[in-house]
Amino acid sequence: MTGAGDHGRDDDGGTDEPGDDLAAKLRDAGIQDTGFRETPAEHRSGFACFVGRPNAGKSTLTNALVGTKIAITSTKPQTTRHAVRGIVHRDDAQLIIVDTPGLHRPRTLLGERLNDVVRATWSEVDVVGFCVPAGEKIGPGDKYIAAELAKIARRTPVVGIVTKTDLVKPEVVAEQLLELQQLMELAELVPVSATSGYQLDTVADVLVSQLPEGPQLYPDGDLTDEPEQRLVAELIREAALEGVRDELPHSIAVTVEEMIPREGSGDMVDIYAHLFVERQSQKAIVLGHKAGRLKQVGATARTHIEALLGSKVYLDLHVKVAKEWQRDAKQLGRLGF
Numbered sequence: 069m070t071g072a073g074d075h076g077r078d079d080d081g082g083t084d085e086p087g088d089d090l091a092a093k094l095r096d097a098g099i100q101d102t103g104f105r106e107t108p109a110e111h112r113s114g115f116a117c118f119v120g121r122p123n124a125g126k127s128t129l130t131n132a133l134v135g136t137k138i139a140i141t142s143t144k145p146q147t148t149r150h151a152v153r154g155i156v157h158r159d160d161a162q163l164i165i166v167d168t169p170g171l172h173r174p175r176t177l178l179g180e181r182l183n184d185v186v187r188a189t190w191s192e193v194d195v196v197g198f199c200v201p202a203g204e205k206i207g208p209g210d211k212y213i214a215a216e217l218a219k220i221a222r223r224t225p226v227v228g229i230v231t232k233t234d235l236v237k238p239e240v241v242a243e244q245l246l247e248l249q250q251l252m253e254l255a256e257l258v259p260v261s262a263t264s265g266y267q268l269d270t271v272a273d274v275l276v277s278q279l280p281e282g283p284q285l286y287p288d289g290d291l292t293d294e295p296e297q298r299l300v301a302e303l304i305r306e307a308a309l310e311g312v313r314d315e316l317p318h319s320i321a322v323t324v325e326e327m328i329p330r331e332g333s334g335d336m337v338d339i340y341a342h343l344f345v346e347r348q349s350q351k352a353i354v355l356g357h358k359a360g361r362l363k364q365v366g367a368t369a370r371t372h373i374e375a376l377l378g379s380k381v382y383l384d385l386h387v388k389v390a391k392e393w394q395r396d397a398k399q400l401g402r403l404g405f
């Protein structure tokens with residue numbers, strides 16, 4: 069079999085494999101690539117967040133750990149804007165994951181607000197997972213984050229997570245682990261593939277081991293405490309982001325104006341939402357020829373919303389122009405930032 073489970077260390081004792089040397093180095097460095105944490109006798113509970121450059125795989129990892137589609141994912145960077153929480157329920161622990169936007173140098177007021185959200189989140193959690201993709205060179209973006217994280221690392225433990233291991237050879241994963249270890253002081257270091265499931269349990273174990281002892285904070289079965297309306301807005305935004313040109317993603321915001329069960333129709337929910345863009349020209353792109361694109365966006369979003377709510381949905385979606393909303397404090401407030 070290839071893929072899941074194949075990225076462990078090379079234990080066959082051979083001497084010619086390039087991975088051998090690295091595997092030995094990894095073991096010497098105390099890096100955990102398969103290790104299972106001791107299960108604590110007491111119940112633990114607390115908060116974790118994933119930090120990393122845009123597209124590092126934070127949302128996908130959150131979803132994989134929680135086991136459902138809570139945080140939105142997209143191939144476009146910087147799609148996560150809100151601190152969405154997913155809850156991992158275990159017999160020995162409850163791990164609440166807060167998904168933050170990618171930290172980046174701010175260029176607009178929105179950018180500054182996003183970075184504030186990120187820093188506020190870091191100071192509130194029990195453990196931070198620093199995500200770096202296995203197949204991408206550690207660059208200035210990661211170094212910037214590492215420097216920021218180092219400031220809080222004395223109070224909040226930082227776990228290094230090398231993501232997307234399924235995309236590269238084990239040797240590349242091993243090299244990335246060593247690189248990340250050199251970047252900053254880490255409490256633990258783990259490689260993972262959210263897509264294949266490789267080492268997902270280990271990531272959960274490592275994060276849980278950093279939580280304080282405490283009771284269950286949410287009832288069994290709760291997967292998120294994010295208000296449903298916000299999740300619905302995020303699903304619409306995700307659908308709208310598919311296939312748009314690079315400049316547009318940052319200009320799209322979605323608000324859910326109303327979400328009401330339709331009277332006398334069993335489980336039908338009526339949802340009225342606004343999709344904001346910054347310019348008239350962008351509105352035309354979002355609408356598409358004879359509003360065909362918007363219809364497609366609505367249909368895709370509706371499928372996901374129905375899965376989330378477990379009921380039939382009527383979605384009324386309107387495109388509106390909010391001029392330069394990213395730079396306007398009043399409009400940012402109205403759009404929920």
Ligand SMILES: Nc1nc2c(ncn2[C@@H]2O[C@H](COP(=O)(O)OP(=O)(O)OP(=O)(O)O)[C@@H](O)[C@H]2O)c(=O)[nH]1
Pocket residue numbers: 120121122123124125126127128129140141142143144145146147148168169170231232233234235260261262263264
């Ligand atoms: N092959 C592979 N792809 C992955 C994995 N994890 C994430 N991806 C892909 O990487 C892209 C980015 O993943 P996200 O989870 O949205 O990344 P993010 O760090 O939350 O991104 P931002 O919201 O921009 O900060 C998506 O196309 C994912 O499908 C993985 O383990 N393996």
